[in-house]
Amino acid sequence: MNRATLLNLFKQDLGDLLETIDHALAKPNRDPYAEVDPERRPHEHDTRLLFVDELLGHLGWKRGAGGNVLEEARLQGATTKFMDYVGVVDIAGKPLLLVEAKAWDKPFVSARAGGAFASEADLIVATIQHVRDGKSEDTSPAIAEWHRYLRQVEGYVRTLKEQYGHDLPRAMIVSGEWLVVFQQPTKTFLVTPVPDDIAVYRRQEFTARAGELFNLLHRSLLTQDAPIPLRPAQLGQFLELVDVAGAFRGVHVHYDHKGGSSLFTPRPRISIYPAVFVVRHDDVIYTVMDNNTPFNLDYEHDLDGETLAPHLHAIDARSTALLAACVDELGGPLPSPPLGAFPGFPSDTMMRTLVGNLPEANHWFVATGNSSHFLLDEPRVANCRFHTWADCGAEAIGQSAVSVRSVELRVFFIDSQRHHCAHQVVQDRRAGKCLINPIDSRTCCQVCAFLDHCWTPAEKADLPCGQ
Known part of the structure; x- marks a missing residue:
């Protein structure tokens, strides 16, 4: 109008x-x-x-x-x-x-x-x-x-x-x-x-x-609102290359809390859609996505056991192509500042956050900066015993291991998987810090892209990881 x-x-x-x-x-x-x-x-x-x-x-x-x-x-x-x-x-x-x-x-x-x-x-x-x-x-x-x-x-x-x-x-x-x-x-x-x-x-x-x-x-x-999401070819309708303060990779996450038959305990499914967040100099964010087909977050099996690598590689390839399409449409390379320069999604406290809630429940935008995903394939700390509940001893969370994915506890990665953390002290300390807690409450911090954003250097040094 x-x-x-x-x-x-x-x-x-x-x-x-x-x-x-x-x-x-x-x-x-x-x-x-x-x-x-x-x-x-x-x-x-x-x-x-x-x-x-x-x-x-x-x-x-x-x-x-x-x-x-x-x-x-x-x-x-x-x-x-x-x-x-x-x-x-x-x-x-x-x-x-x-x-x-x-x-x-x-x-x-x-x-x-x-x-x-x-x-x-x-x-x-x-x-x-x-x-x-x-x-x-x-x-x-x-x-x-x-x-x-x-x-x-x-x-x-x-x-x-x-x-x-x-x-x-x-x-x-x-x-x-x-x-x-x-x-x-x-x-x-x-x-x-x-x-x-x-x-x-x-x-x-x-x-x-x-x-x-x-x-x-x-x-x-x-304000000049743009559709959410934009296709790369629509970017030119809203801004020019000189308007761009930075381009940040990211994903749209959908958590399906009703997975499986209604006759049994629901098993969560997590769908990941690659995105690019193009930020104007006045901090307006344009969300660019070009495909409505998600990648399901899950391990695949190879000779060495479970691996998240195929999922991460697929996301990275789509993310790289999406960013290249934005570059083509705006006619030049886009600034790529560190993730700390991202202006942030809204929250009810007006604070800036890297994980933004969408109006629908269980939908988020996640800014990951120069990375294409908020997860890594392997933990930064090798051979940490705290991925397994039984190995945590007195420091284990709760009364038993989480052996199946749970909607109620928001546990996607289960006991003994290397993306899972079973350490009570880490769980207590991360309360109020963890950006992806609504998506999965037990993800190991050492496989998360936000480790340096959630923890200070002193706090990281005090984590029990690998001990």
Whole structure:
């Protein structure tokens, strides 16, 4: 749908929404369990349901499963903070729009008694500077509530920038009666606030200024989404060679937890699809895959016993061909930075991660960098006895060996196989560290491509492997 059509649709939908709200507010019995009060206005939760959720939908944002809006998104620092809504780039998870919702009857921004400012934007700028100077709300240019609102948003913007490396493109504080948009939040809250970067709206202005709201907040204006996945020949529609910061190999993983007959204990199956993650300079990630036929993760048997080598070779050949196709389409070699430069997939804490959850359960994207798989054929430490439960002695996990693949325990590689770890201390230490734990909870760290990303050098040296 082109921009003109989207704008016209937004104007129409916004008008309908405001009309619906007017009808809802006119009902004296909106809450059948409360006394009739024609002056009562919705609290914050009602404001979200009645107005903010609908407004975001009309602006091209999708909430819920498979959507591009995180609700109550966590920011972890000295204390955990929760942002009401964060609109993000699909898959990459880079934040695009922060929305803080306030109750319907919360006051519009106004100066403390005796204060005079040329505009509401000027007042907001003065208050932000007051916040940045560490001064109290008792002496703030704005009323206390707005001092707290701006201090709250300043904290979010600062954490996103300093802890997560994100420059937030837009931020908004909204109730049903007013709306304030920060067009350059990082600059406004962390560098130099200026009135021209702040747009202020009252409800009676929403319809007349709908075009401005569209240009500032519509998803299509804040990001250029690409299909997921892209075929190599589609890359040129979205970026040029000079736009590419790096190309990272990786895989798409599907864990089938219902393998086998329903009459018996399910046996997991893991399907691997090679992928290339092409990263633009602004950290937007384009996921490239060219074949919907997976490779099943499993050993094959040769004269020396079980081996994962044929599976790994097949993945590597497809991955190499896929990367070459991307090079051909963009007309030159693609930068190949180390895996640590990968911008990361989204998580509910806004942290960057090399393993990204897809909307469906048991589906992941895994970035592996210059490697084509997250597994190695052989452990880095030879002749380690801790692949076998019985050889672990008192340090063995649980009461018995895992002799069959298990969905409940998330064990794919079983006892005595060289990709399996049966050591309780390693299992305890890796809790909260292991990136592939949702795929397989007992994979030996010495056969995983993420060993150096999960463990510090000191922690690696302290592992019991090979003893």
